[in-house]
Each structure stands twice: as C-alpha cells, then as structure tokens.
Amino acid sequence: MKANRFLIEQYDVNKTYYQQKNFDCGNRVINKFVHSSLKKQVANGFSQAYVLLNSENNGRFSAFYTLSSFKLIASDMLSLSSGSFPRDIPCARLIMLGVENELQGQGIGKKLMADVFHRVHKAAKEIGIYGLYLDADLAAIDFYRTLGFVRLNEESESSTAKMFLSMREIHAAIE
Numbered sequence: 001m002k003a004n005r006f007l008i009e010q011y012d013v014n015k016t017y018y019q020q021k022n023f024d025c026g027n028r029v030i031n032k033f034v035h036s037s038l039k040k041q042v043a044n045g046f047s048q049a050y051v052l053l054n055s056e057n058n059g060r061f062s063a064f065y066t067l068s069s070f071k072l073i074a075s076d077m078l079s080l081s082s083g084s085f086p087r088d089i090p091c092a093r094l095i096m097l098g099v100e101n102e103l104q105g106q107g108i109g110k111k112l113m114a115d116v117f118h119r120v121h122k123a124a125k126e127i128g129i130y131g132l133y134l135d136a137d138l139a140a141i142d143f144y145r146t147l148g149f150v151r152l153n154e155e156s157e158s159s160t161a162k163m164f165l166s167m168r169e170i171h172a173a174i175e
C-alpha cells in the first residue's frame, strides 16, 4: 500500500464524496447506512464519521467508521472482572465500520482501527471514557479479537456480539 494513497478525514456533511452512493463493503445494512443515513446521523450530531479517501481514484469514498458516546451497565462487565463498577459505565462506541470489497484484506480495516484508538485516546483525556464498545457482526468477531477486543456476551444467541476494549489497553498501545 503506497503511504499517501489513502487519506483519512473527518466526514463533512457539506461535502459531496465521490462514489459514496455506490459504496459496497458486502454488508447490506452498512451499505444502506452509507447511502441513505450517514449524512443525517452526522448532521444531527448522533455520530461523528471518518472517511478514507483513495487519492488514486478521484478521492473515492473507500472506507469509513462512525463513533458516538455510549453507556454500558455494570452487569455487562460481569464476564470481564469482579471489580466494582458504577451502575453506568461511560464508553465510546464504534457503530459502523466498512471497507469497500475491492480493498478488503489489505490492512485498511486495521489502519482505520488505529485511527479510532487515537481519537478515543484523545477524547478520554478530556471526558471520562472507560473503554471502547461495539456490536460486531458475527463474521467480524475474529477481526476485532486480533485487535484485543473481548466478547461480553459469549453465550448469547444474538446475531451480533457485544465486544469491548478497555481504555487502559488503548492507552498502553498508544503511549
């Protein structure tokens, strides 16, 4: 991967992104979100989004993620620790992440997650954030495990997996 081929920038609702409407990461829900809801979500302040643009293809909208605030409750943490927690545990949440089909398997997902860690690391210096939470598609569980995430609902039959990485680990990875 050429170092400057891909640029990550904060999603700007006033900008038109080349091929955003044709974004395809192979996940129907995520594709539909990018085509129809991403702009509104950001404009309304429900999420911030970050996009990866391909400078070798007219700045094509090639990958993205969205972040928001979230709270876990103490019982969510039972499988992780017997320590005591307040009832509400403030977290950052990675809501959506997608890399377009043609670019998957080239380290872009990992690069975006490094960007997520830096932003959350920075935010946690300003406001209380205990860790990073996400609902993983079952097919993506191993991707997040390679990054250190643990599953909170191991026994669940849900179609998504609740996954978590503590701020302590994120700080340690960065500092």
Ligand SMILES: CC(C)(COP(=O)(O)OP(=O)(O)OC[C@H]1O[C@@H](n2cnc3c(N)ncnc32)[C@H](O)[C@@H]1OP(=O)(O)O)[C@@H](O)C(=O)NCCC(=O)NCCS
Residues within 6 Å of the ligand: 025, 026, 027, 030, 097, 098, 099, 100, 103, 104, 105, 106, 107, 108, 109, 110, 111, 135, 136, 137, 139, 140, 141, 142, 143, 146
């Ligand atoms: C999941 C996704 C974001 C990964 O992005 P990517 O650019 O393909 O991943 P990378 O190339 O950076 O891979 C990083 C590592 O994770 C592994 N990995 C990637 N996707 C994986 C998967 N689905 N299952 C297991 N491991 C996976 C890679 O082998 C690689 O391991 P390595 O560092 O040991 O070589 C991408 O495949 C995608 O957009 N999928 C469809 C949408 C989706 O499922 N999003 C997540 C919803 S929660």
